[in-house]
Structure formats: C-alpha cells, structure tokens
Amino acid sequence: MSPGGADIVRVGMVSPVGLSAEVTAAAVQAGIARFQAGSILDRRFNPLVMALVATPDLPPLIPEVDAVLGLTSRQMRMLRLAGPALQECLDGLPPTPLPLLLAGPEPFPAGRPAPIGPVFLEHLARQSGRALALAHSRVFPAGRAGVFLALAAALEGLAARRYPRVVVGGVDTLLDLYLLGTLDLEERLRADGVFDGAIPGEGAAFLLLTRPGAGDGAGGGALARMEGVGVAEELGHRYAKDTPYKGDGLDAAFRAVFAAAPGDPVRAVYAGFNGENFFAKEWGVAFLRHRKRFVEDHTMDHPADCVGDAGAGLGAMMVGLAAMAVAEGQRAPRCLVWGSSDLAARGAALLSKPQER
Template structure:
C-alpha cells in the first residue's frame, strides 16, 4: 500500500503566514480577532478573524473581469500567496484536491472552476482534468486528503496537492448565520467567530516528511441541519474506519488537532468519539483547538489543522501520532492520523 507523505505545507490565516509562523503563534496564544467594520442586526460590530489586506494576493485582469461573487474573489486572493509559496517542484502539472464551502453547484458554478482560476492567478501548473473540488465545508479538506491519497496509490509518480480555502467575509452569509443565532456576539453565547484562511499541502508517495497513516470520513445524518437525531456518532464512526486502515503499530495519539469552532454542537461529536476510542489516545494527550486564535476558517479548517499537525510533528514540538478531525455543518465528518517518518 502506498503511503502518502506530507513533504511541504503552507498556511495563511489571521495569525500568520507560513505553517511555522502560524503554529508558533497558536502555541504562544496569539489571537488576531477583533471588531470588523460590519455590523449585525443589532448594530453591534461583528468580531472576525481576518487576514490583513497587505497579505492577500491580487487578482489579474483576466480574473477580475469574471462575474465572480465577492466571497469567491476573497478566497482567491487568500489562496494565491499560499499556493505560490508552497515548496514544491512545479515542473510537472499538479493534481489539486481542494476543499471548498458547501454550496450548491447551481448557486455557485465558480466552485468547479476554482483550480483553473488558481492556475491563472499563480502560474503554478495544475492538471485541471485530474483535479478534484470537494465542496463540503469544514471537513472538505480531509475528504480531499483521502481522495488525494487514493490518487497517489493509483499513480505515485504524479505530484499531488491538497488544499482548503474559505472566507466568512460575505454580507449575505453573515446575515444568514446571524438570523440563525450562530455568530458570537453580545447577545449570542453559543456561537462562533467568523474567520478565513487557506492551507495547502504537498503529498508524495515517498520521501521525508510526515506520513498520513490513515484518513477516513463518514456522512452523519444527525448533522446540524438534518432531520435525524443528533447522536454525535459520526466522528466515532469515521475513527473506526480510520483505525481499520492502520498498518503496524503507529505511536499512541500524543496530540489531537480538533475542529472546534466555539459552538457546543461539535463537543458531543468529540466526546462520543473520545469515549469509544479511548484506547487510541495517550493518557497525557494534548488537544489543540487553534480556531480560538483565528476564528472559524470554514472549509480551510481541515487543511489548516493538518498542516499544523505536520508542522508540530516535523519540528518535534509534539510527539507520538497526531490525530486531526473536522466536522462540517452538514453531513461530512473527517479525520486523519499522522506520524513522523522517523517512527
């Protein structure tokens, strides 16, 4: 079985640019969340975790002329410097597996063209024909990681990139979430702070880096907007599938990078999963939930957490295996297990 190795990663979010800087900021407890210029329906400023304007890429005239919504434009500007700065060999076309927000194709036809737009903006050669867009929200990048690992098994000679991009800086989206009482504020305690970000990872079938020992996902009918009872079992079921993939005896999970966004809904998912798989975790396991520093990064969540986990294992600041999980607002729950190739 081909092992997927993360050979490089890059991140851009409110607390930094580059995986080492973002990880250092998260470990230091540095938060970049503040009042935005947008107001909620009670005329209170909406707190957000936004990428500074001078860190964003610029749209080319060809892209700028396209009838793209503001959210898509913002996402492209966030993603451009991240992909451009990823330490990869760009002599061959890259297969891109990217996680994006969960939007209907009819509502957002631009989603399927995202790899083409990134190629136009960055100059990075992307094999658009063999690239995959997964529009599934927070867990999307973990689903993309699963698809990318399968692609490496089929063709280990061709480079693979996994990514996730999103932004909540969208008036319509914030209005909908505000009406649902989900945006944290003076009158909402069980809510989240909207954020944004992008992360990309380079995967290879061999080399040095951090190994992806397993990655799995399930569709949980008991999601936030579903009609089935929310029993919180989806993540536990995904972990069961993941553990069935493991070969040998990877080190006990020493750190979990959790997809919490500040809302209580996901606490049940994690509680059920941790209880049912308690033998999987080291007694002194650390739990990292960096969204409290940069806000909810939406569909970038899975990619950012995976990049941070790979960075933590790579620099030795965390030991054992690293477990990563993320849950979307809708049915997708994804998880992955990483370990240093030194083990």
Template structure:
C-alpha cells in the same frame, strides 16, 4: 499475504490565516495563544454590537466572491509547491480543492469558479493535470487529503496538491449566520467567530519523494470519511455515530500506540463538543488523553474548509522546530452536511 500499501507523505505545506501570511507565522501565533478575533469594521449583529470576526487584513474588504478566495489561496498554494521548485525536476501536479458549503453569499458553482481561477494562476508556475473541486464545508480540506491519498495509491498522479479555502466574511453570509444564531457574542456565547483562510498540502508516495530527492515532512498514516445523520441545526440528538465511525475506520489499520495530539475544528458550538465526547466513548483506549485537544478556531476564527490542511501545517511546523512531543497526531473536522473526516499523521521518521 496482502502487499503493504504505498506510504503517503507530506512534502510541502502552505498556510495563510488571519494570524499570518505563511505557515510559520500562523503556527507561532497559535502556539503563543494570540487571537486575531476583532470587531468587524461595519457589520452589526442582532444585539446591536459589531460582529466578532477574524479577517485577513492583507486583503481589501471590498474584494469579494471567488476573487477574494483565490487571493487568499494563491500564496499558500505556491508555498506548498516550493519543494518541487527546489527539486528542479519536471513534475505534474493534481489539484484537489475544497471550499465551504453552498450558503448565502457563496452560491452553487463557487468551488468550481475558485478552482478554475486558482488553476489559471498556478499554471504560470507548475504543470497541473487532473484533480477536482468540491464545496465540502468544514471537512472539505480533509476530504481533499483523503481523495489525494486514493489518487496517489491508484497511480493516477505523481503529486497531489490538496487544499481548502474558505471565507465567511461576505455580508450576506454573516447576516445568515446571525439569523441562525451561530455568531459568537456576549449575547450568544455558544456561537463562533467567522474567519477566512487557506491551507494546502503537497502529497506524494514515499517512493516518488525519494526519486525527486524530497524530504518527507510527515507520513499520512491513514485518512477516513464517514457520515452523520443527526446533523447540526436539526431536531435530532447527536450521539457521535458519524465521527465515531471516522475514528474507527482510521484506527483499524493504525499502529496500536494511542494518539498523543488532537487538533480539531471545534468552534464553540455545543453540538461539536457533544459529538466529540460520544465519538471518543465509541473508541476506547485509542487516546492518551482525549480531553487534551487543540481548537485553533479560538485564535484564527472558524476557517471552514481550510481547517484540515492548516492543522497539517501546525504539525509540520512543530516537527520542524522540535516541539512535537508525540509520534501520532489526529486531526478531524465535521461539515454541516454530515460529512466527517479524520486523518492520522506520523512524524517524518516513521516514513523513513
């Protein structure tokens, strides 16, 4: 008989989005349907209109590159670590961070630079040991959670701070998106509104959480990764094989109860909607209502690698305020490089 796998729990979250500088305000704005999408101060699209973006108004537009990403990431990372400060016990934390994929305005080595600078800032508050960084794209934040779960189960860390930070607001990036016909506008309704944000989750095993006297916020029921060969911006036709596989891997060891809440990184691009539809067909009977899904990008813009951890914070806020109506939630995201990642989350009572 196989031994039961160690339960992984979320004991802290942090969020900074165009809707709010912490998880509570961001989640409240999403729940109210408030949109942060606005005209860019000066960037003009190919139709002669100002680009539609969602930006962090607390950070000066002149701040760019890794420095801007770190400025966005610092406060939510510290918020996620707050539970350890309350515990008042020495703990070593492994930082696993993702940024957007390499692209114009975000060159090779960007993720490593952001990680190094963020580590330096966090080292003033916590002992960091191990971890890594990747330019994972939209699925990057969920990839960080996936690797954090593996790290914890392998006994290589006591705590993992898994997060993602992304910003599309570099002028070179915006021009590239416009050239690729990916910007949303009246002339291109199937594009998306670029945003910027950061989200973090502090993860540990249930055993260590109890040792430190920490209250689990959620249980990570499962995390999965798969790859899609028929990628966006290619001549192929997507049939949901990669995302469908990510769902299947996730459900193999999951409770038989159907998923009641779905949050994803769909952003208005037709590719993502088509992919999801096929992925659902490949996993019959696993959803209460597969058409009832949430797309926060409608409110805070497309936030790339930050998406997954931010979705976690939406669920922790719902649990904390008693408006989470289902025991199982599915969050998923897909990167342009073909990576698909999904995480299944259960309420804190399931971790007890």
C-alpha cells in the same frame, strides 16, 4: 478506509495570524489570536468580531482574473487567500503541473449552489502562477471536513500510481454578508448575549503529498507521514430535519482511520472545534467510544481559538500545523486531526514521524 499512506513534504498557508505556514504555526503555538470588531454590524447593530487577514496584505487579483465576469466577492477573496498559500507550498519546485484536490465551502444556506467549482481551479492556477494538472484535479465543496475527503482521494490516487505527487488544500472565507446574516439570525455567531457561537474567520492551506520516502522532488524530505484517513457522514447533522443527532458520523470516521492505520495510541489531537458546543459534544461521543486509542495525557490543540472558524480552510490548516508540529518535535506522534462540517461530512487523519509507520 484509505489505502497505503503518504508523506507530507511541503506546507503553504495564509491565515489571520500569519501570511506563511511558518508564521501561522508560530502564532498558533504561542496562542496569538487576531479577533477584531469591524464595520459589519449584527442584527443588534453591534460590530461583528471576526478573524480576518488584513486586506492590504493580500495580493490583488491579476488583471486576467480580475476581468472575469461573474466572480462573487467571496470567490475573489478566496482566490486572493489561496494564491500566495499555493505559491508557498510549491516554491522552488519544477514547473511540472500537479493535480490539486481542493476543499471548499459547503452549499449553504440550503438551496444555494456551492461557492466554488472546477472553474475556480482554473482561476487559481492563473492567480498563483502555477500550472495545475486540471484533468486530475477536483473540488470538494464539503466545508471543514472537506480536506479529509480530498486527502482520502489523494491517498487512493497515489496508491494507484495515477500521479507521483499531489497537492491537497482548503480555502474559505466567512466574509460574505448573506452567509453572516444567516448565521447571525441562527445565533451561531459570538456576540453580546450569545456565548455558544463562532468567530467568523478565513484562510487557505495547501499540502504537497508524495508516496512514502519519495521526497518533494527538490531535495527536501518529509515533514510527517500521513498513515491513514477516515471519512464518514453524520446523518443527524445540524441541519438534518428528521434524523436525530447521535454523533455517529465522527465516531465512524475515527473507526475508519484506526482501521486503516492501527498502531500506537494517539498522543496529540488537533480538534476541529469552531467555538460552538455542538462540535464539542460530537468529539465527546467519538472520544468515549475510542478511549483506548488515546494515551491518558494526550495534548489537545484547537487552532480556531487563534484563526476563528475558517470553514473549509480550517481542516487543511490543522493538518498542515500538525505536520509541522510533529516535524519540529512540538507534538508527539501519533497525532490525530479531525474535523466536522455543518452538513454531513466528517473526517479524521493520523500523522506520525516519516520513519514511523
């Protein structure tokens, strides 16, 4: 469960279909996808189809960050993705340092360290030109569902009045040769003869959250009200060795978010599908167990159809897209956003119009 609620007042985003939140939202609403075969070959020597931001469209690393020793190519690309998205989210606001709760990639494949940690936040602050309150900032290396862990922490911090505003975000890229090779060997990537697979993607999204009714500090109002967040773990996740998969994790996340924010039934869903049947089955289990919480003709959006599997960036993008759609009247409140990671993390959030609670 999550205490209180929060207003989403700003969104910043970089995705394969747009270099801003507004352009990305318009592209996803129109069903535009950017899937292209590139120079990376799969194990059958066929070009991998990916959803990537054109490299020339990304700002280069600033010299101070570029000179840092030990940054991997994946970390450097994530900094280039996250920098402009964070800038967009905070554009025009006073330079007061804000805490950042950032979802990042999982430590996968097994045995590898998490791709980003606290030092990444220092590099991101330099790359974006925005000072961060690093003492109150944190990284959640939990993949697609990581943003829901970050949102739960943000709601708790706002309720405890540790800060008046907080930035929550997610960033990831699957453009990593070792990672792609592992997923290819496991036949998890869409390819000739592999239909139960994902299109590797990337992206970054950031949300500015405040206490309900507080505004963004620069005269702007709220896009949407985040009523509550539910998080849980799936013990029988994809890589669990001894525990059977039952779909209990997403079911528990739904149960937690509906307990935190009881109210009208859900009319719109943003689903964390990535192209693999595994997560569709999980949604089916959770939906059937909570069917009374949904109107019969609820809408369903799955942005991975446009941006590919953007990993830890996908969850943050979905929440941002849902908030903008609710604000524009394109999707009816209440709106449920959910995501599932490759490992145990599962999460869901409920959004409504700001004046509704």
